[in-house]
Amino acid sequence: MKLDRQKDRLLSMIRHGKPMTLGEQARLVLSLAMPAILAQLTTTMMQYIDASMVGSLGAEASAAIGLIETTTWLMGSLCSATAAGFYVQVSHQLGADDASQARSTLRQGIMSVLVVSALIGIVALAISPFLPSWLGGNASINATSSAYFAIIAMAMPAFQFSMFSQGMLRSSGNMLVPSIMSVVMMSLDVVFNFFLIFHTRTVDVLGMSLTLPGAGMGVVGAAIGTASAELVAASITMYILCFRSKELSLRIDRGRFLPTWQVVKRALHIALPMGIQQTIMTSAYIVTTIIIAPLGTFAIAANSFGIIVESLCYMPGYGVSDAATTLVGQSMGAGRYELMKRFAWLSVGLGMGIMTLMGVVMYVGAPFAMAMMTPSPEVRLLGVEVLRIEAFAEPMFGAAIICYGVFVGAAKTIAPSVMNLISMWGVRITLAAMLAPSMGLRGVWLAMCLELTFRGVIFLVKLARFNPTPKPVSRSEGMNSTADEIRNKY
Numbered sequence: 342m343k344l345d346r347q348k349d350r351l352l353s354m355i356r357h358g359k360p361m362t363l364g365e366q367a368r369l370v371l372s373l374a375m376p377a378i379l380a381q382l383t384t385t386m387m388q389y390i391d392a393s394m395v396g397s398l399g400a401e402a403s404a405a406i407g408l409i410e411t412t413t414w415l416m417g418s419l420c421s422a423t424a425a426g427f428y429v430q431v432s433h434q435l436g437a438d439d440a441s442q443a444r445s446t447l448r449q450g451i452m453s454v455l456v457v458s459a460l461i462g463i464v465a466l467a468i469s470p471f472l473p474s475w476l477g478g479n480a481s482i483n484a485t486s487s488a489y490f491a492i493i494a495m496a497m498p499a500f501q502f503s504m505f506s507q508g509m510l511r512s513s514g515n516m517l518v519p520s521i522m523s524v525v526m527m528s529l530d531v532v533f534n535f536f537l538i539f540h541t542r543t544v545d546v547l548g549m550s551l552t553l554p555g556a557g558m559g560v561v562g563a564a565i566g567t568a569s570a571e572l573v574a575a576s577i578t579m580y581i582l583c584f585r586s587k588e589l590s591l592r593i594d595r596g597r598f599l600p601t602w603q604v605v606k607r608a609l610h611i612a613l614p615m616g617i618q619q620t621i622m623t624s625a626y627i628v629t630t631i632i633i634a635p636l637g638t639f640a641i642a643a644n645s646f647g648i649i650v651e652s653l654c655y656m657p658g659y660g661v662s663d664a665a666t667t668l669v670g671q672s673m674g675a676g677r678y679e680l681m682k683r684f685a686w687l688s689v690g691l692g693m694g695i696m697t698l699m700g701v702v703m704y705v706g707a708p709f710a711m712a713m714m715t716p717s718p719e720v721r722l723l724g725v726e727v728l729r730i731e732a733f734a735e736p737m738f739g740a741a742i743i744c745y746g747v748f749v750g751a752a753k754t755i756a757p758s759v760m761n762l763i764s765m766w767g768v769r770i771t772l773a774a775m776l777a778p779s780m781g782l783r784g785v786w787l788a789m790c791l792e793l794t795f796r797g798v799i800f801l802v803k804l805a806r807f808n809p810t811p812k813p814v815s816r817s818e819g820m821n822s823t824a825d826e827i828r829n830k831y
Contacts, residue, residue, distance in 0.1 A: 352514045355671050356438050361680065370687045373667055376516035378660030378695075380507070383523035385649070385656045387530045387567070392649050394534050395563050396715040400642045403715060405485040405560050407645025408478045408634070411626035413493050416461050418619030420501040423457045424450075426612030428508035429670055429752055430604070431589070435513055436674020440588045447509060447582075447589055449600040453608065458501030465494035476627065477634035489564045496568035503575035506582045511667050513588050518581055526574035533569050537562030611752050618758035625765045632777050633785060640782045643723040646714040647786070650707070650724070651731055654699040658739040661692035662746030669750030685747040685804060689740060696739030704732040727786035734790040737797025744800035748807075760803065764796040 351369040354361055361369075396403045427450030434443040473486035493500075503526075507519040540557035543550055556562055583591045633644050665688035672681035703710075707728040711721045741761075748757040769792035776784025 352671065355668075355677060355680065356436055356675050358675065358677065363683075366680070366683055367687055370661075370664060370668065370684065370691060373511075373514065373516050373664035374661045374688070374691060376520035376660075377511065377663040378657045380516070380520040380523040381656035381660040381663070382653065383520075383527045385652045387527040387570070390527070390531055391534060391563050391567060392646060393714050394538050395560060396642075396646065398538070398559055400638050400715070400717050400720060401482055402485070402560050403642040403645060403720075404478075404638045405473075405482040406489055406563070407641050408473055408476055408482060408630065409486045409490045410645055410648070411623060411630050412465075412472060412476075412490065414626060415620065415623035416465055416494070416497060417500060417504075418623055419461055419616055420454070420458055420497065421504050422612045422615035422619055423454050423608075424501070424505040424508045425615055425749060426450075426608030426610075427453065427505070427604075428512040429611050429666070429749060430607055431509060432512035432667055432670030432750065433674035433752070435588060436671035438675075441594060443513075444589055444591060444594060445596045446604055448591065448596050448598045449604045450505065450509075450608070451583075452598045453600050453605065454501050454505045455498060458498040461501075462494050462497035465497065466491055469494055477631050479638075482638075485560045488561050492561065492564035492568055496571060499568065499572040499575045502579055503571055506575065506578040509582050509589060510578070510586065511663055512670065513586060514667060514671075515586065516664070516667075518578065522574050522578045525577070526570045529573055530566055530570040533566030534563055537566045611749070611754055614754040614758040615749070618754075618761055621762050622765050625770050628770055629773055629785060632773055633782060636777070636781055639717070639719045639723060642715065642717070642720045643727065644782055644785070646711060646720065647724045647727045647731070650710045650714070650728055651703065653710075654703045654732075654735060655696065655738055655742065657695045657699060658692050658742040659746075661688055661695065661739075662743045664688060665692075665743055665746040666750035669747050670752075673751050681751070682807075685744075685807075688747065689743045689801075689804065692739045692743040693736050697736045700732045700735030703735065704729050707732075723782055727782055730783065730786045730790050731793075734793040734797075738793040740797035741793065741800045744804045747804065751807075753807075756803065757800070760799055761796070764792055764799065768792040768795050 351361070351365055351372070353359075354365070392403065392406070395406060427446055430446045431443045431450075434440070434446060469487050469491040472490055473483040478486055503522075507522070510516075510518050536554060537556045537558050538560075539553075539555040539562075541552065541555045543552050545551075558565065582589060630641075630644075633640055665685060668684040668688070669681050672678070672684055707725040708721070711724040711728070714724070715721060745757050745761070748754060769788050772788030772791060773785045776788055778784075780787065
């Protein structure tokens with residue numbers, strides 16, 4: 342509670358133009374980053390647990406999910422971009438000390454994301470029978486892949502509102518609730534999957550024989566369990582956002598839910614470049630899946646498991662990125678551009694340090710991590726090899742992740758999106774296509790390692806050159822005048 346009050350005090354210093362020492366800035370970055378890291382890690386742990394439970398069913402079950410995994414990322418990425426279009430606005434509005442307008446944006450955002458997620462879900466459901474064969478899957482896994490994807494498609498509104506509500510809370514500086522809800526969601530996922538994936542079975546616990554009920558639904562059970570956990574978590578988080586948030590509670594005032602063109606236009610300015618980028622980026626992941634599919638079931642499974650294990654290592658970077666987006670957004674809304682730059686570099690430094698450590702952990706812990714994922718020795722060995730290749734890219738990957746979060750917070754999403762696309766398509770896909778025939782899955786992951794290093798370099802260069810030029814104001818006007826100018830934009 343004390344830490345929460347301290348965080349609120351430091352955030353208010355941004356909004357009211359008060360000077361901040363380097364120590365105060367660092368404490369604020371850490372106070373926002375740590376809960377965000379926990380949230381990202383627990384979300385990824387949920388995927389890890391899912392994969393481990395399904396992996397115990399055999400390589401084919403794992404490959405069935407791995408085949409369509411990148412396409413589910415595409416849907417999630419589009420939902421994430423849509424949510425960002427609104428919560429970045431809210432971050433700026435709160436930074437400008439205009440909570441009333443922030444609540445108005447929230448209301449309109451609720452209706453907007455509902456429509457977008459429903460459309461995404463309908464399209465995904467329509468293509469679910471055909472998607473696995475389009476991706477090069479074989480007959481033994483296609484039916485299972487289709488069923489899994491269809492269930493995830495129907496649950497898209499739940500996934501959307503989970504992202505939206507957590508993003509809104511983070512924009513207000515509330516990192517604790519999203520973190521707690523991530524833990525709740527992971528716990529529910531474990532429980533649901535435990536009973537849905539496996540058949541009724543007998544286990545020995547402390548010398549006692551216990552019969553555990555189970556639906557025996559396999560991969561389909563994993564999809565239902567994940568969707569159910571997301572639905573519960575999204576419902577609770579939306580309730581907290583709309584009725585318990587100090588600044589964003591819809592009980593404070595009344596307003597329209599029907600989106601106005603002004604709010605939608607600002608959302609599109611932020612979200613459209615992100616959405617286009619995510620679509621093309623995820624299309625690249627899908628192309629990578631197509632490159633990997635001919636390498637066989639073991640390669641598909643090892644790639645899927647490797648991505649999940651790697652995500653445990655890079656998700657702390659996304660946690661720091663979430664903190665950077667909030668701090669940069671509120672600093673920009675308050676018109677404090679120099680402070681914004683300092684928050685940006687503090688976040689990048691913290692993130693690269695954490696990601697360097699996680700790279701070491703991934704290299705050393707790869708055998709243990711893969712052993713937890715699958716009983717297949719072929720999949721384990723290949724997974725360890727590719728993870729150790731990727732470990733060397735983690736520091737620069739961290740730089741790219743956090744720099745992108747900085748630019749999102751500043752509502753500057755076009756140039757970073759273009760940079761991501763050039764890096765992914767110009768470097769990763771090209772190299773993967775060249776190396777896969779001779780090096781197999783190892784070549785694909787070597788291409789990934791080289792591309793992520795390149796991406797980190799170009800993002801650091803971009804951040805170093807990033808120099809927003811605010812309209813000059815007299816010293817007597819102070820920071821409040823600048824904040825008023827930004828407030829008037831909304």
